[in-house]
Amino acid sequence: xxxxxxxxxxxxxxxxxxxNVRTALFNYLFARNKNGVFVLRIEDTDLxxxxxxxxxxxxxxxxxxxxxxxEGEGIGGGYGPYTQTARADTYRKAAEQLLANGDAYYCxxxxxxxxxxxxxxxxxxxxxxxNGKCHNLPLSDAxxxxxxxxxxxxxxxxxxxxxxxxxxxxxxxxxxTDSFGDFIIVRPNGVPIYNFAVVVDDALMNITxxxxxxDHLSNTPKQALIFQALGxxxxxxxxxxxxxxxxxxxxxxxxxxxxxxQFRSDGYLPEALVNYLALLSWSSPDEEEIxxxxxxxxxxxxxxxxxxxxxxxxxxxxxxxxxxxxxxDISEITALAVPYLAKAGYIDPDRADFDMARLTSxxxxxxxxxxxxxxxxxxxxxxxxxxxxLDEESRDILTLPxxxxxxxxxxxxxxxxxxxxxxxxxxxxxxxxxxxxTGTKGKPLYMAVRVxxxxxxxxxxxxQFIPLMPVGILKERLEKVxxxx
RNA sequence: GUCCCGUUCGUCUAGCUCGGCCUAGGACAUCGGCCUUUCACGCCGACAACAGGGGUUCAAAUCCCCUACGGGACGCCA
Numbered sequence: 001x002x003x004x005x006x007x008x009x010x011x012x013x014x015x016x017x018x019x020n021v022r023t024a025l026f027n028y029l030f031a032r033n034k035n036g037v038f039v040l041r042i043e044d045t046d047l048x049x050x051x052x053x054x055x056x057x058x059x060x061x062x063x064x065x066x067x068x069x070x071e072g073e074g075i076g077g078g079y080g081p082y083t084q085t086a087r088a089d090t091y092r093k094a095a096e097q098l099l100a101n102g103d104a105y106y107c108x109x110x111x112x113x114x115x116x117x118x119x120x121x122x123x124x125x126x127x128x129x130x131n132g133k134c135h136n137l138p139l140s141d142a143x144x145x146x147x148x149x150x151x152x153x154x155x156x157x158x159x160x161x162x163x164x165x166x167x168x169x170x171x172x173x174x175x176x177t178d179s180f181g182d183f184i185i186v187r188p189n190g191v192p193i194y195n196f197a198v199v200v201d202d203a204l205m206n207i208t209x210x211x212x213x214x215d216h217l218s219n220t221p222k223q224a225l226i227f228q229a230l231g232x233x234x235x236x237x238x239x240x241x242x243x244x245x246x247x248x249x250x251x252x253x254x255x256x257x258x259x260x261x262q263f264r265s266d267g268y269l270p271e272a273l274v275n276y277l278a279l280l281s282w283s284s285p286d287e288e289e290i291x292x293x294x295x296x297x298x299x300x301x302x303x304x305x306x307x308x309x310x311x312x313x314x315x316x317x318x319x320x321x322x323x324x325x326x327x328x329d330i331s332e333i334t335a336l337a338v339p340y341l342a343k344a345g346y347i348d349p350d351r352a353d354f355d356m357a358r359l360t361s362x363x364x365x366x367x368x369x370x371x372x373x374x375x376x377x378x379x380x381x382x383x384x385x386x387x388x389x390l391d392e393e394s395r396d397i398l399t400l401p402x403x404x405x406x407x408x409x410x411x412x413x414x415x416x417x418x419x420x421x422x423x424x425x426x427x428x429x430x431x432x433x434x435x436x437x438t439g440t441k442g443k444p445l446y447m448a449v450r451v452x453x454x455x456x457x458x459x460x461x462x463x464q465f466i467p468l469m470p471v472g473i474l475k476e477r478l479e480k481v482x483x484x485x
Numbered sequence: 486g487u488c489c490c491g492u493u494c495g496u497c498u499a500g501c502u503c504g505g506c507c508u509a510g511g512a513c514a515u516c517g518g519c520c521u522u523u524c525a526c527g528c529c530g531a532c533a534a535c536a537g538g539g540g541u542u543c544a545a546a547u548c549c550c551c552u553a554c555g556g557g558a559c560g561c562c563a
Contacts, residue, residue, distance in 0.1 A: 127487040218558035316513040369525040446522040
């Protein structure tokens with residue numbers, strides 16, 4: 001292990017979003033590439049929105065994707081606890097230090113008061129910064145008011161100086177003196193604010209590289225100031241571009257399917273999602289794009305991360321998912337397909353006579369046409385739920401004089417079938433024999449049988465399809481079709 | 486409003502650090518063809534971009550400046 005330490009720090013407010021997954025992925029790839037440590041920290045200081053269940057969802061999502069972490073809740077490591085609400089003492093100590101050094105002060109302004117000031121500033125065209133009302137309040141006065149039962153927040157004294165942030169991806173960025181005013185670091189109830197808690201945690205957990213979305217870029221000077229005041233050297237920052245929806249705004253639920261859970265239940269494969277996400281704002285030096293996680297970790301580096309935001313392209317993800325479906329074993333795809341087929345009522349895996357071998361061969365004939373596993377329901381319809389009426393083209397073909405002869409020939413062949421299913425060889429032999437006795441061949445023959453049996457439903461190769469159908473059902477369908485014709 | 490970041494085909498991107506190899510390469514999507522007794526898969530091909538304007542230079546997608554547009558932040562959210 002090297003000294004490199006990175007972290008992924010989600011707040012537990014639901015399933016992970018693809019934007020966050022990409023951040024987690026880059027952290028993971030960077031850590032693995034550098035032989036470093038990947039820390040998972042839960043940032044649950046927003047008491048209203050954070051839940052314990054969400055925490056579990058995050059663990060599940062990350063594990064499904066294969067983004068395993070080296071340190072975190074339930075795994076351990078020398079820097080715990082890894083959940084912010086369990087670190088109250090740590091933050092309190094850091095806050096006391098800042099207070100003692102004169103880097104922070106108590107602020108008694110009410111939320112309403114601040115909100116009004118903000119609105120007024122915005123209205124008059126000024127930056128909505130804190131007006132510094134409590135900035136010079138003597139500590140002795142403040143303590144007296146606290147004794148009297150007032151609950152102040154703790155505010156950090158933003159220095160009047162340019163703050164320079166060095167970022168691997170963006171280079172050196174200078175924030176002028178007045179980009180922000182004094183800001184709150186601890187709420188009246190003692191719970192720390194994000195900008196304060198991250199700094200304390202990143203410093204104490206020895207995080208060397210902070211890789212996160214560039215929506216945090218403008219928070220960074222504040223954090224840099226806190227690192228300084230606390231006496232820690234800041235980590236290396238890498239602000240990666242955001243992921244946008246097709247309308248170029250920050251990707252969110254209203255763009256549709258964006259939570260990991262959604263992708264999983266729609267039948268996406270984790271390796272496809274990971275591969276696709278890796279290609280958003282990162283590219284491999286060799287310009288290839290299909291990579292396993294192992295290949296990604298070998299190639300990943302932060303200096304090939306681009307600066308501009310990327311639009312999430314569902315079509316390309318689907319294409320890539322199809323690619324990975326075709327790479328997987330039939331047995332695996334079959335297992336993944338079972339829940340969808342069961343839900344559609346096509347199969348019942350709990351029944352004693354459930355024929356897994358037959359299902360596997362059906363899936364084998366269908367796999368190439370799938371982009372996501374849930375496509376299987378529609379693709380397999382022809383086997384389990386054939387349409388009850390003929391379309392126009394089928395009807396036309398059925399009225400051809402040769403068709404009836406061909407179908408009758410095929411039925412005769414079926415009557416000779418020895419077992420429940422035809423073998424592919426038996427099927428071919430049957431076709432040949434019809435060809436011989438009727439003088440039909442090529443397309444008309446094929447079409448006649450196809451119309452008779454599958455009724456023009458999109459489906460797999462006929463010589464795969466027919467043998468998979470029980471002979472009894474084939475006959476039944478043929479009779480019906482002959483009657484209609 | 487103020488500050489910060491960004492801008493190459495419809496989309497993801499290569500190229501930009503170290504200007505000429507760029508009549509700008511690849512991928513998805515789209516369209517066309519081949520394969521196939523259907524669909525799909527696969528293969529081949531076509532369409533399609535350096536935001537705009539000024540510089541610097543023999544030469545600029547690449548360096549500098551301005552403008553426009555997009556995004557983010559300015560919260561007792563993270």
